[in-house]
Amino acid sequence: MNEKIIDGKMVSLKVEEELCQKISKLKDKLTLVVISVGDDPASKVYVRQKEKKAIKIGYNFLNLHYDKISETSLIREIKKLNKNAEITGIIVQLPLPSYLDKNKVLNTISPLKDVDGLTDSNLIKLVKKEETLVPCTPKGVMTLLDYYKIPFQGKRVVVVGRSELVGLPLFHLLLNKNATVTLCHSKTEDLKSYTKNADILIVAVGRKDLITPDMIKDNCIIIDVGINRVDNKLYGDVANECMEKASLMTPVPGGVGPMTVISLMENVYLAYEHSKCQNKG
Ligand SMILES: NC(=O)c1ccc[n+]([C@@H]2O[C@H](COP(=O)([O-])OP(=O)(O)OC[C@H]3O[C@@H](n4cnc5c(N)ncnc54)[C@H](OP(=O)(O)O)[C@@H]3O)[C@@H](O)[C@H]2O)c1
Secondary structure, eight states, X not given: OXXXXXXXXXXXXXXXXXXXXXXXXXXXXXXXXXXXXXXXXXXXXXXXXXXXXXXXXXXXXXXXXXXXXXXXXXXXXXXXXXXXXXXXEEEEOSSOOTTSOHHHHHTTSOGGGBTTOOXXXXXXXXXXXXXXXXXXXXXXXXXXXXXXXXXXXXXXXXXXXXXXXXXHHHHHHHHHTTOEEEEEOXXXXXXXXXXXXXXXXXXXSOOTTOBOGGGSXXXXXXXXXXXXXXXXXXXXXXXXXXXXXXXEEOOSSSSHHHHHHHHHHHHHHHHHHHHHHHHHO
C-alpha cells in the first residue's frame, strides 16, 4: 500500500456505509431524476454510474432522456418534477446541447431539489456561508480533506481552475474554512510562482501533466480533480512523478472521482431532510 495515496475509493465506501445506515431508517423511498439531452458519450457513462450507485444505495432512479427537446418543453418538464412530491432530487446532466440555455434550464430546478448545487440560489448561499446543497465534486474534495484530517486554517491553498462546477465553489468552501486561497486560471501569468508556494494544491483543469514536479513544494498535499483520457487510459492533471515530492496525493482514477458520485448521493439525502424541515415549518 502506498502511504502517500489519498484513497478516494476507500473513503467513498465509508461514506456510503454511513449513508446506507441513515437511509435504512427511513420510511420513505427517495427518488433521484437525471435529465439528459443529446448523445454525448461521456454523459451516458456518467448517468450509468449515477444509476448504479443510486440503486445500490436504495434510491429510486429515473433517467429522463431526450434525443432532442425544445427549451420550453424542457423547462415545463422540470417544473412538473419540482411540483412532484415523490421526486427528491433533480439533475440536468451537463453538457447540454448548445441550442439550450444552460443557465436558464439549471435555474428552473427548485433549489430544494438541486442536488448538483448548481442553481444561482444555491451558489449564492454557499458564498454567504449559509447551509445549502453544495456541488458534488467540491463537496467530495472537502470530505477527502476532512477524512485525512488535513488542516486548512493558516494554510496556503492554491486552486487551479475556476469553473462553476469545481474551482469556484471549492474556492468558497475553503475560504469558509479559513484557508488562504488563491484561485488560478488560464489567464494566470506564471502559474508556477503560485503552485510552488502551495501547502495544498488542488487542480481542476483538464490538461494532462499541467503540473510537474518543479512546480510544487516539498511535502505539499495534492488533490488532482482532472480527468484526461489518452489512448483509453485515464490521467489527471498532475504528473505521476509529483507523488515523490508530495506528502499526500490523490490518484487518478480512484481519487476524486468516486467522491463525486457518493457526494451526489449524500445531497439526495440532504435534499430529503431539508424538504422535511420545510414541510414542518
Ligand atoms: N473527478 C471528478 O469527479 C470530476 C468532476 C468534474 C470535473 N472533473 C474534471 O476536472 C477537470 C476540470 O473540469 P471543469 O468542469 O472545471 O472544466 P472547465 O469548465 O473546462 O474549467 C477548466 C478551468 O481550467 C482553467 N484552465 C484552462 N487551462 C489552464 C491553464 N493552462 N492553466 C491554468 N488554468 C487553466 C480554465 O480557466 P478559464 O476560466 O480562464 O477558462 C477553467 O477555469 C476536467 O478534467 C474534468 O473532466 C472531474
